[in-house]
Amino acid sequence: MPIVDLGGAERWTNYHGTGTAERAPRFALRSGDAERGRDELAAAARDVQDWLNAALGEGRRVRPLGAGWSPSNINIASDAWLLHTRRFNRCFRIRPDDLRPGSGADPAALMLVECGALVDEVSDKLEGQGRSLWTSGAGNGQTFAGACATGTHGSMVERGGIQDHLRAVQLVTPGGIYWIEPAAGVMNDAFIAATGSTALRDDEIFAAAQLGVGALGVVTAMVVDSVPKFLVRPIQNLRRVERAALDWLAAGDFRRFSATYALDRDPAFVQMIVNPYKPFTRPAMLRFLYAEPWRADYPRATAGELGAGYDALSLLGGLLDDYPWARGALLQYAMRLGYAAGPDVDDPPVYGSWGEGLDTHRPLANLFNASVTIDRADLAYAFELICAAYARHGGSTVVTLRFMKQAQGLLAPARFPDNAVIDFDGPRSARTAEAYARVVDLLDAEGIAFTRHWGKSCQLDAARVCTDYGEDYRRWRAARDRLLPDPAHRALFGSAVLDGLGLTDG
Secondary structure, three states: OOOEEEEEEEEEEOOOOOOEEEEEEEEEOOOOOOOOHHHHHHHHHHHHHHHHHHHHHHOOOEEEEOOOOOOOOOOOOOOOEEEEOOOOOOEEEOOHHHEOOOOOOOHHHOEEEEOOOEHHHHHHHHHHOOEEOOOOOOEOOOEHHHHHHOOOOOOEOOOOOHHHHEEEEEEEEOOEEEEEEOOOOOEOHHHHHHOOOEEEEOHHHHHHHOOOOOOOOEEEEEEEOOEEOEEEEEEEEEEOOOOHHHHHHHOOOHHHHHHHHOOOOOOOEEEEEEOOOOOOOOOEEEEEEEEEEOOOOOOOOOOOOOOOOOOHHHHHHHHHHHOHHHHHHHHHHHHHHHOOOOOOOOOOOOOEEOHHHOEOOOOOOOEEEEEEEEEHHHHHHHHHHHHHHHHHOOOOOEEEEEEEEOOOOOOOOOOOOEEEEEEEEEEOOHHHHHHHHHHHHHHHHOOOOEEOOOOOOOOOOHHHHHHHHHHHHHHHHHHHHHHOOOHHHHHHOOOHHHHHOOOOOO
């Protein structure tokens, strides 16, 4: 299972075609055939550490790449050595005698996951064992490690981000191979030693490693937690939403919102996609998921029948730029065309597992992808202001609203006790980027606290990261410096983007 030199310094483009690394020597980490996961991790980690020290000796920076999913340039590093991890993707069960005595962990709930495994692959493996992830992003084409590293937000109203699933992380630096866990510990010392790692049970370092933004080292493996498998029933419809409904959402009265626009039940997931041009006049696309106990005899449905998929707006990019006077009407047409196909209240119910309701986007060239996360309590005041500013300055995407609890990890964007995540996803254009910048300026002018998704167009710098994350940012940097005490090692994992965010030393 050596690291394979893919040869040459070539151009690499991310999955959605929104960023390119020039003159990048490429390498690949590939799974072996060891029977036990701990043995495979020991060999892989040694190879990765040797590769890191070779890069250091050559004066090159490094960038691990999974699925290349992030539309931002967070994973772009020209002239760096690129390590493709996508084929290092095996998953292993954990035995009861692998756990640390007194940990209280359930071995049936845990799985050892190599860093290149996709969210989709992890979900499928768990569901085959009668288990499930409890949240994830709208798609499932990211590697699990990459989704955690960028703070991919979930959308379950009582859950946080995807990194909340992590119980342990194997992290490789030039100076060490570390098995990082909370202070209470999860895996026993014999297991950790067999992975070739040094045990590092430390709450602060674990909270940093849960969401490392690729700046702490190479994550080679994770222990992922799960819940018993469950069903979801989706409801998806177009409804005109009253302004008063924002007050219900801001207060967390999801039951009242659901009863008004879908079912009189507590929803597990609430999403509202609005046309920022007259958001309370034109119908919004509403999506609800209702969790139900697992039963094996439910009628199977396709991802499309379950309402998955968010790609319709990519078809209208040229029209939205060419005919700015018609943006509102064209956006509404796209919403009717692409987002209203899911089952409504009066349709026969359809059901699926959590994983079955997710889909992998096809690559979306010319994608604009940005978001802000605010305290849910600010929603009623902020949302209409945001839509008005975005429309006034020519934004050419819909505006999507979802909800989640505070996420784990020191640099988690969902850092408020209750969060409203507002996404601006659709065709890329200069007008749309300018409109998003004006939204950010407006929030600052109004004194509304917010954060931005690390994997999207975030328009951040080090000063702003320090302001947004405050003491947690200082704690993250302190944890980084303990893991990487040598400034040369910190610089090794950097890039122009990460240096500019104050996460690495350039």
